[in-house]
Amino acid sequence: MLPKIFTNVPGEKSLAWGRRLGEVECRNTTFLSEDWPIFWERAEGANVWDVDGNRFLDMTSGFGVAGLGYGFTAEALRRQSDVLMHAMGDVHPARVKVELCEVLSQITYERWEGRKGKCLFGNSGFEAVEAALKTAVLATGRTGILSFEGGYHGLGYGALLGQGIGWFREPFEGQIAKVTERIHFPKESEGLETFRDELGRVDGSKIGAVLVEPIQGRGGIIVPPDGFLHELRAWCDEVGAILIFDEIYTGFWRTGKMFACDWESGGRQNDEDARLESRGPSEGNQARLESRGPVVPDLICLGKALSGGFPISVCVGRAKVMDAWPESGGEALHTSTFLGNPMGCAMALEAIRCYRSQGMEGVVQHAADQLEFGLSRLVSLNVVKEVRGIGLMMGVQMDSGERVLDLVKAMLRAGVIALPDGPKGDVLALTPPLGISGEEMEFSMELLKGLIEF
Ligand SMILES: Cc1ncc(COP(=O)(O)O)c(C=O)c1O
Structure with missing residues (x-):
């Protein structure tokens, strides 16, 4: 499903959970700030709902764990x-x-x-x-x-x-x-x-x-x-x-x-x-x-x-x-x-x-073609240095780590979860669930292009 955002991101409830966590967890573990993170309530397929009721699309598969989507082995x-x-x-x-x-x-x-x-x-x-x-x-x-x-x-x-x-x-x-x-x-x-x-x-x-x-x-x-x-x-x-x-x-x-x-x-x-x-x-x-x-x-x-x-x-x-x-x-x-x-x-x-x-070769190929096509439209933009990867493990090398961090935060505000990668954080990593739908992929690609162009 496509994202649906009702509040500022992070919303009030996420911010409140962040304050509570800051008191009791090792301070090196979870990065806490005014615009990060959201606290998860539930997840299904390629979607995550946060404690404020917002619905996100997860282009990370939760660090690559949610193979065919959240809940497929529940x-x-x-x-x-x-x-x-x-x-x-x-x-x-x-x-x-x-x-x-x-x-x-x-x-x-x-x-x-x-x-x-x-x-x-x-x-x-x-x-x-x-x-x-x-x-x-x-x-x-x-x-x-x-x-x-x-x-x-x-x-x-x-x-x-x-x-x-x-x-x-x-x-x-x-x-x-x-x-x-x-x-x-x-x-x-x-x-x-x-x-x-x-x-x-x-x-x-x-x-x-x-x-x-x-x-x-x-x-x-x-x-x-x-x-x-x-x-x-x-x-x-x-x-x-x-x-x-x-x-x-x-x-x-x-x-x-x-x-x-x-x-x-x-x-x-x-x-x-x-x-x-x-x-x-x-x-x-x-x-x-x-x-x-x-x-x-x-x-x-x-x-x-x-x-x-x-x-x-x-x-x-x-x-x-x-x-x-x-x-x-x-x-x-x-x-x-x-x-x-x-x-x-x-x-x-x-x-x-x-x-x-599930005939995974076909499932992944279809989504990967779409992802590759979406990302190929970014290579001409001057802040994008390289697009690389295979299948549903793709990276967009950008000109700086700050650029990727800003992009990741802007994507989150629009309802898409993504992560920086690489030793300098200057790679935007995209590793969506293998069963991501065409509509979900298209939405993410349009969003990404729009945000980078902007
Ligand atoms: C290639 C590779 N090996 C090992 C690990 C470590 O796995 P874990 O974080 O579950 O200990 C990771 C985690 O990202 C990884 O990407």
């Missing part, structure tokens, strides 16, 4: 919470945990390689990353990590090892082990040369884990050149490192494929491939093109849209790699109170069932 939650809200995840687990592990194995390693994958659950996304980093240590005996500038993997101490946006790390640097090498994350427009040079200088014998987002999200919606993941895969194979794809943001059709790494199996093409193909299938060219099969990570981290709204995350890995963990003798080395929570598992099962039954 019925599964209701059914599960009626019978079992909690189990003893690593001792006497819920039945649904088994079912979810089986489905996660099917959609990852069984789909990619015809072999089972194994799961290690967490609650928040960063916990899946930490589980992956621990797995890599056990599998390789090496503590070194290779990660990327601009990379974002969450803010737990383990995940901070991979953090590529410096200011998230800096106050805590003294408690973070110096085990990480960070190299440049290449943009699509730059090609792979700088990345190759920098990778060539890394001492692979020390690296146990290569941690990477196939498309950087929080770093400013940065799409790497096609072939990037293939080269990382080849490097990991050469030096014996574990390749970890952090698909917490990009997973579950955000980019138009089930996972962003699925694009490297032929959906996108770099210039060189296009040239090779146009030259025809000489034997050498053919072999090179055919060698570009799917890029399969050793471990994949998933969260956010996995459940559509419950804090559950997972690291799924090749069984051979995951079996680096010793068999449990009664004490798990890595677990937590809520591991494999039955409500989260039931919601994730329902979310994956919905994604698999």
Whole structure:
């Protein structure tokens, strides 16, 4: 539904809740001012209602969580919470945990390689990353990590090892082990040369884990050149490192494929491939093109849209790699109170069932075409430096962070929720729910164009 705004935004009630919160929450958590934030009362589909009764259109999917819209897994939650809200995840687990592990194995390693994958659950996304980093240590005996500038993997101490946006790390640097090498994350427009040079200088014998987002999200919606993941895969194979794809943001059709790494199996093409193909299938060219099969990570981290709204995350890995963990003798080395929570598992099962039954490629493609068309009309405006992204994960690079912040606030006043992104906040991120309607998308695009022109 289109937005409907009855009050100033934020309205009186939101402002009052803001004052109350300011008294009792850590002051670093929620940004509070006269024009920010609105307090949410309920949400459905692509809409959010605030405490003042205003209806908004959420072009963020609530940080990418509300895959097919708010509430699409609510019925599964209701059914599960009626019978079992909690189990003893690593001792006497819920039945649904088994079912979810089986489905996660099917959609990852069984789909990619015809072999089972194994799961290690967490609650928040960063916990899946930490589980992956621990797995890599056990599998390789090496503590070194290779990660990327601009990379974002969450803010737990383990995940901070991979953090590529410096200011998230800096106050805590003294408690973070110096085990990480960070190299440049290449943009699509730059090609792979700088990345190759920098990778060539890394001492692979020390690296146990290569941690990477196939498309950087929080770093400013940065799409790497096609072939990037293939080269990382080849490097990991050469030096014996574990390749970890952090698909917490990009997973579950955000980019138009089930996972962003699925694009490297032929959906996108770099210039060189296009040239090779146009030259025809000489034997050498053919072999090179055919060698570009799917890029399969050793471990994949998933969260956010996995459940559509419950804090559950997972690291799924090749069984051979995951079996680096010793068999449990009664004490798990890595677990937590809520591991494999039955409500989260039931919601994730329902979310994956919905994604698999809806012909998502078509659903996302349709909305993505509309989004791309809307954004293409912005590129001629002089404050817009670049429009980039894939599927329903798009970023508008603008000339300054202030410009994006003003724009985001103006959009909010008009009823559309959006967020700044990138280390400097100068990217407007648009990641709407996958099931957004044509009318909703058109409204947002018209609004955005009008506000930028103004
Ligand atoms: C790629 C990526 N990894 C990890 C995380 C951390 O997830 P969480 O905030 O649920 O811990 C995020 C969160 O935005 C993310 O985008």
